[in-house]
Amino acid sequence: MSGLAVHAGPRTCVTRPSSLSGSPRRSTAPQKRANVSLRVVPLDAGPHVGAVAGSFVILDFPVTKGGRAVPEPSVVYSESLTGALYLDKPAELQAYEAAFASAARLAQGEAESRDTIKRIIGEMRHD
Structure with a gap:
């Protein structure tokens, strides 16, 4: 699994800071697994297509053992305030793959x- 987080993301407070203090900490835990990569896009990185795409996940499906010889097609999952979208048209997938890249x-x-992430955790702690 590969994930990207915009530097401001872990700092954005939509509720009490105390309720979010564990969120960045949980962000570093998966990085201890060999199959997980989490990278931060710094604020000073400048404009990029991913910045306007919002939050999304590209779901890729592997070939199953003893099952289908061809994997299911990839799907983009995009969640917003009032709902979610599953996008599966080739042009939609290409747009989100370009945003991720x-x-x-x-x-x-x-x-x-x-x-x-560890530095942000230190900045958010108010113990």
């Missing part, structure tokens, strides 16, 4: 991202 080119490496 645009943000990925500007993202920090995994180690630097881990340090950034």
Whole structure:
């Protein structure tokens, strides 16, 4: 699994700061797994297509053992305030793949991202 987070994301408070203090901490936990990559797109990275795409997930489906020889087609899942979309048309998928690639080119490496997340955790702590 590969994930990108915009640097402002972990700092954005939509509720009491105390209720979010665990969120960035949980963000670093999956990075200890070999099959997970979480990278931060810094605020000073400049404009990129991913910035206007909002939050989304590209779901890729593997070939199943003893099942289908061809995997199911990829789907984009995009959630908003009032609902969610599942996008499966080739042009839609290509647009979101381009948005992900645009943000990925500007993202920090995994180690630097881990340090950034830990720094944000320290800044958010008010113990």
